Amino acid sequence: MNYNILSYLIGEGFKNVFRNKKSTFAALIIMFATMITVGIGLAGARNVTSMVKQLEEEVPVTVYINDGLSTSEQQEVEDYIKSIESVNKVEYTSKAEALKEAKEKLAENAELLSQYSENNHPFPASYTITLTDINKSQDVVNAINSVEDIKEKIKEIKTPDTVISGLNRIDRGIKFLFFGIGALLIVVSIVIIGNTIKLAVHARRREISIMKYVGATNNFIRAPFIVEGVVIGVLATAISILLLGVLYHLAYNKFNGMLITNIGFGMLQFGDIFQITMLVYIVLGVGIGVLGSVFSMKKYLKV
Amino acid sequence: MIEFRNVNKTYSTGTEAVHNANFKIEKGEFAFLVGSSGSGKSTLIKMILKEEDPTSGNIIINGKDTTFIKSRRIPYLRRSMGVVFQDFRLLPDKTVYENVAFAMYIVRATPKHIRRQVPMVLSLVGLSGKAKMYPNELSGGEQQRVALARALVNNPSMLIADEPTGNLDPDTAWEIMNLLNSINLRGTTVVVATHAKDIVDKMKKRVIQIDKGIIVRDDKKGGYDSEL
Numbered sequence: 001m002n003y004n005i006l007s008y009l010i011g012e013g014f015k016n017v018f019r020n021k022k023s024t025f026a027a028l029i030i031m032f033a034t035m036i037t038v039g040i041g042l043a044g045a046r047n048v049t050s051m052v053k054q055l056e057e058e059v060p061v062t063v064y065i066n067d068g069l070s071t072s073e074q075q076e077v078e079d080y081i082k083s084i085e086s087v088n089k090v091e092y093t094s095k096a097e098a099l100k101e102a103k104e105k106l107a108e109n110a111e112l113l114s115q116y117s118e119n120n121h122p123f124p125a126s127y128t129i130t131l132t133d134i135n136k137s138q139d140v141v142n143a144i145n146s147v148e149d150i151k152e153k154i155k156e157i158k159t160p161d162t163v164i165s166g167l168n169r170i171d172r173g174i175k176f177l178f179f180g181i182g183a184l185l186i187v188v189s190i191v192i193i194g195n196t197i198k199l200a201v202h203a204r205r206r207e208i209s210i211m212k213y214v215g216a217t218n219n220f221i222r223a224p225f226i227v228e229g230v231v232i233g234v235l236a237t238a239i240s241i242l243l244l245g246v247l248y249h250l251a252y253n254k255f256n257g258m259l260i261t262n263i264g265f266g267m268l269q270f271g272d273i274f275q276i277t278m279l280v281y282i283v284l285g286v287g288i289g290v291l292g293s294v295f296s297m298k299k300y301l302k303v
Numbered sequence: 304m305i306e307f308r309n310v311n312k313t314y315s316t317g318t319e320a321v322h323n324a325n326f327k328i329e330k331g332e333f334a335f336l337v338g339s340s341g342s343g344k345s346t347l348i349k350m351i352l353k354e355e356d357p358t359s360g361n362i363i364i365n366g367k368d369t370t371f372i373k374s375r376r377i378p379y380l381r382r383s384m385g386v387v388f389q390d391f392r393l394l395p396d397k398t399v400y401e402n403v404a405f406a407m408y409i410v411r412a413t414p415k416h417i418r419r420q421v422p423m424v425l426s427l428v429g430l431s432g433k434a435k436m437y438p439n440e441l442s443g444g445e446q447q448r449v450a451l452a453r454a455l456v457n458n459p460s461m462l463i464a465d466e467p468t469g470n471l472d473p474d475t476a477w478e479i480m481n482l483l484n485s486i487n488l489r490g491t492t493v494v495v496a497t498h499a500k501d502i503v504d505k506m507k508k509r510v511i512q513i514d515k516g517i518i519v520r521d522d523k524k525g526g527y528d529s530e531l
């Protein structure tokens with residue numbers, strides 16, 4: 001294919017995009033909606049996955065104790081925990097240290113916790129337990145709960161299983177919801193972009209029929225319309241990635257601190273999910289553009 | 304060059320448009336297809352162009368049976384034939400020059416070849432001075448000349464015309480027919496479907512007459528209706 005033909009095909013494709021402003025706009029909107037939906041799902045799922053991974057690397061069991069226990073009461077708890085089979089190491093974190101750690105995790109967002117003083121804050125003291133066998137965490141929990149005297153001094157026990165399975169459920173929920181809606185929107189996009197291309201083809205059916213009589217190949221006739229679909233797809237990609245970036249930053253500012261305080265892990269940076277999102281968007285944009293134009297041209301290529 | 308062997312065509316609507324057609328048009332020949340409206344002339348032409356497939360029978364173009372040709376090959380088959388229609392089928396937003404060059408662009412001719420070939424073929428059809436005009440600035444006869452130039456610009460071995468003078472007044476029709484004749488004299492095989500009785504009578508060319516889908520006459524130097 002020589003350069004002149006290539007520039008002809010691309011030039012015609014771009015001309016089509018602007019010839020049919022209204023339907024191009026409609027196609028852009030629906031592709032944009034599709035991409036944002038898929039993008040939100042992707043960002044959510046990526047974050048949850050990263051949290052699960054971090055959690056799995058963490059120490060298996062954390063036992064949070066009630067505020068205001070006496071030193072001897074604390075010692076009693078500690079001794080008991082140490083006596084449990086399959087407990088390897090026990091490390092104490094005081095209430096004061098708990099606040100410090102929370103602030104460290106928040107890093108630049110530490111001022112979220114500035115209202116709290118060392119003695120008055122929601123983070124409890126805790127024992128961090130390393131196990132000899134990572135699969136025995138439920139045994140440890142059962143052992144602690146089986147002794148009433150110990151159990152009443154415990155505020156909460158966190159095992160990675162509960163958190164991870166909870167997160168996995170959220171992960172599945174996000175995927176199901178957003179990718180389900182996304183798939184639906186992809187189909188709608190293909191239909192709508194197909195319609196846009198159909199209008200462009202219809203407007204040029206005379207030209208196409210002449211091309212056929214003169215001996216143009218189907219690919220030659222199709223190419224400008226595929227270019228049109230792809231141009232719309234790429235435009236939608238550009239708008240969507242920009243808006244997703246903005247949305248992500250808003251969500252980050254709103255939720256990151258909260259997540260760190262509550263589960264100890266923050267959100268990924270937008271940069272961490274940019275590549276995969278961009279890849280998905282380009283595949284979506286180009287794929288929907290090509291599929292839409294190929295489907296909508298079938299009828300006109302007969303003769 | 305163009306051979307029909309026992310060709311039948313029944314449209315999906317049930318209309319039998321062509322019934323057992325047999326004829327052979329040789330290279331360099333000039334042949335009229337005549338018959339009243341609805342007799343099946345356009346159907347014959349559409350089957351030559353591979354726009355319609357015969358229901359049964361074989362059509363041989365340039366020695367090749369096109370009956371089972373792959374659809375991918377059809378564009379290349381069409382490049383061996385130029386076509387003109389009653390309604391000219393020009394692109395209104397392109398100039399005369401561009402309308403003709405378009406046909407070369409489509410078959411990926413080089414710009415150099417296009418620049419050389421288009422003026423040549425425009426001069427052949429007598430439109431050298433009108434290259435920059437748009438179709439709506441031309442008379443019907445001139446528009447048909449543009450269509451002819453477009454059909455000829457890629458040097459096809461045959462020219463197929465379906466009622467090329469149907470929209471033209473008698474004088475202009477004669478001009479176009481004479482042009483077709485001179486194109487034929489340059490070696491191009493010409494097939495013309497037409498209603499224009501007096502022209503057919505006077506030109507004394509081969510006449511293939513079709514009536515209700517049946518070829519009723521094939522006369523080497525005939526008139527429109529001489530023996531019926």
Ligand SMILES: Nc1ncnc2c1ncn2[C@@H]1O[C@H](COP(=O)(O)OP(=O)(O)O)[C@@H](O)[C@H]1O
Nearest residue numbers: 314316318320339340341342343344345346347
């Ligand atoms: N696409 C089609 N579908 C169904 N019937 C058709 C079609 N084209 C033509 N016909 C019918 O076939 C017959 C022959 O038509 P046509 O070949 O166009 O005749 P002509 O060109 O001689 O006027 C007519 O009865 C016409 O109605």
Ligand SMILES: [Mg+2]
Nearest residue numbers: 344345346465
């Ligand atoms: Mg006809």
